[in-house]
Amino acid sequence: MKKILEVLQYGDHDIRFNTDYDVKKNPEVIMDLIPKIAMAMSTSLWGGNELSVLAIIRSLTVADLGISVNRKEMIEMLDHSSAQLAQAMHAAREEMIRQGAEIHTFGPGVSPSGHRS
Numbered sequence: 001m002k003k004i005l006e007v008l009q010y011g012d013h014d015i016r017f018n019t020d021y022d023v024k025k026n027p028e029v030i031m032d033l034i035p036k037i038a039m040a041m042s043t044s045l046w047g048g049n050e051l052s053v054l055a056i057i058r059s060l061t062v063a064d065l066g067i068s069v070n071r072k073e074m075i076e077m078l079d080h081s082s083a084q085l086a087q088a089m090h091a092a093r094e095e096m097i098r099q100g101a102e103i104h105t106f107g108p109g110v111s112p113s114g115h116r117s
Contacts, residue, residue: 002021003018004019004021006018021033034085035089038085039089041054042089
């Protein structure tokens with residue numbers, strides 16, 4: 001097991017971040033993680049707290065953009081990269097459906113039932 005990102009708050013103002021990944025040694029690790037994270041966020045995040053988890057992830061993004069030196073460039077890069085990922089995820093989903101997979105969509109806060117009918 002590897003820690004992708006740990007964010008801990010000690011008191012009111014002391015927030016610390018940690019990860020087991022070293023981007024300096026292996027910059028490609030991020031490109032390898034993105035599709036895995038996207039798949040997890042679209043399929044297995046269910047536990048009843050996905051609404052809060054996604055809100056925290058978005059708050060980290062807003063904080064990062066807020067302190068970015070080139071905020072507009074960062075937003076353009078995120079827009080471009082996320083559009084490419086969305087297109088790839090859509091194509092993968094369509095291929096799975098063509099191959100006979102059933103895909104069920106659940107909204108935030110709705111967990112799949114624990115039993116099969």
